[in-house]
Amino acid sequence: MAQSAARGASDVTPLRSTPSIPAASAALNGIRVLDLTRVRSGPTCVRQFADWGADVIKIEAPVDTAQFGGPRSGPDFQNLHRNKRSLTLDLKSKAGIEAFRKLADTADVVVENFRPDVKTRLGIDYETLSQTNPGLVYASISGFGQDGPYAKRPGFDQIAQGMGGLMSITGKPGEGPMRVGIPLADLTAGLFAAQGILIALMERQRSGKGQWIQTSLLQAQVFMLDFQAARYLMDGDIPKQAGNNHPTSIPTGVFRTADGYMNLAVTGNNIWTRFAETMGRADWLEDDRFATAPARSENRDALGAEIEEITLTRTTAEWVDLFNQAGVPAGEINNIEQVFQNPQVQHLGLAQPVTSQERGDTHLVGQPIVMSRTPSTIAAPPPTAGQHAEEVLGELGYSAAEIADMKRDGAI
Template sequence: MDTPDSAKTGGPASQALNGLRVLDLTRVRSGPTCVRQLADWGADVIKIEAPDDKAQLGGPRSGADFQNLHRNKRSLTLNLKSEEGVEAFRRLADTADVIVENFRPAVKKRLGIDYETLAASNPRLVYASISGFGQDGPLAGRPGFDQIAQGMGGLMSITGKPGEGPMRVGIPIADLCAGLFAAQAVLIALFERQQSGQGQWVQTSLLQAQVFMLDFQAARFLVDGDVPKQAGNNHPTSIPTGVFKTSDGYMNLAVAGQEIWKRLAQAVERTEWLEDARFATPPARSDNRDALNAEIEKITVTRTTEEWIEAMNEAGVPAGEINDIGQVFDNPQVHHLGLVQPTTSQERGETRLVGQPILMSRTPSRIASPPPLAGQHSEQILREIGYSDASIATLKAQGIT
């Protein structure tokens, strides 16, 4: 179906997913992260909320977090604990291409809005579920939280300095990755639907996302039996890669492989290191990491960060600034890439949000509308699925919408 003209105050966010209807039953972060990907690429996303706005989890609507996660959507308030609310949702679900939810596994069954129930009348439905630990299995009933998944998924054991205990990373990476994987799963299922004509239930969890994101660290264990440890700012296998002090701050160097190692030695005018038994080969540099880092830092402290970054990049050695968040968004390249997007919040007025990190030549994404007010589009959406004005007034009077 075509996205209604009034769905977004500024038109569709993109033409890429225009025509898809997505029902958003998600809360907090992992689910909204998934749905934001679909909304930002032009899907008609309908956020289903309880009539009492206080039931919204994840902070106030005016907060930065809510503003970031819920742009480019419409809002419908429905009391899903009532028969009338569930009936309205089922009618809406019959018109949907996608539903995304991150309830604990038993909740959707109890409400009667699970995949099997809804797919019986809408077999083309793609139903995406995000949970803490999976929809079944010995830990399925546990509540999921990002930091819990970071710990259980091994990330905290390899983050931080050796000997200082486990350390969480500075972003909710399990939540974010679970949301992104769920969005990918939705798109995969939609592509497959073009061939089969059938939807399906797609699932991921914070634990699955976190374990998958271990990537080469997981491979080190599964393939070689090596249990990775904390390495602080040092890269665990590419040496010397890490943080080095300069005369006015710090910088990152990334020296991967023998060719870049040679370039580094030449850039700091220490070509004798290429013949030094302590540093000549990757295994030797690994065994003598601390000594090598100390030798490099004796040199890097003699010039400014800007001078070294220019010299290193000219020599073909990857080097970069270590920015705080304010410096990130002052970076001209960040602006050039469109990562800072303006919008007019209904709660805050003129503001800025992070745009999509993907560039498309024909169907770009933009922030077409700010997060909706709770129930802002309820009447419009209910009319779209056949409710009369009198029926809508009755639902309002009963507190259903």
């Protein structure tokens, strides 16, 4: 579909034909995304479009204030904002809002994660922008939803982890709730928003119309409870903390070895049989305490103690090799340095080189998806604030004198 038809306007300013930064991929060529996001959930969403070749324009305040979570030179900012252009705009000024609305008329997607009332107060909400760009796909990420009793609460990942049930099932029994070591609610909310945008863009090919996509940290976290949520909804079972033990598949968990720890995943009777034979304990298969899955669940502590008596006799590497040869899932437990030294991780190319404007030659985490024709790359480092202001405004038809006036007045 032609861009003008997709956006629902016949006189839309065409997309850039000579980009100042190389495309990260050919997959989303021709899609323009305006990035109004901050912190993590929103930038996680937008990164999916930047890394797959969309023209992503990051809208920032003219005064480059400290970024929440660290400076522009910090690892967090660098990893979230690659493959973008930057335009500084004062959205509280008449000239800034006018420029943004012109830009929004050329966009396929707008992504924001303000508190729910901010976009309406600024006059950049979906209802306003879609009047002149009916093909616009507008995504909003919030802490708890765009409406409802908690809509105005400030959102934060750890708050969502707690309210969404994750902390109640993480950690060892009796030691109190525990957060997971990554901002899971932030990350998954961003990824779900990106998925929603792609769904809306696909639907727009048929209808020619955009729509408003909404998700929140709380919604994402509850969805990610997955089978634990289903256990409650279907059976009334309220899951509890199980530490490193899997709540239903026994024995699956962390076991000590002669030189550290390893993970084992013994699920189903076939793997249980191979596991017992590899351990030299075929007698377990006839032991009433362990012979069936319900029995192993009932006697998990006794089984775990017997297993660990044996696993302590060999190193992690020896056990991992033995189990994998036998078709029993097993793996080492790496720290982050060991992760990126792992030969399979290196083979997959997850650490990708980039020359940062603030840090020089470094590496960032690449996309975890392999595409046979349109792969993703880290083609450009994060922009400096307003680095592409003249370029983007020039594409909208602003003259050099008009841009100079906007700079003088603090609109950009």
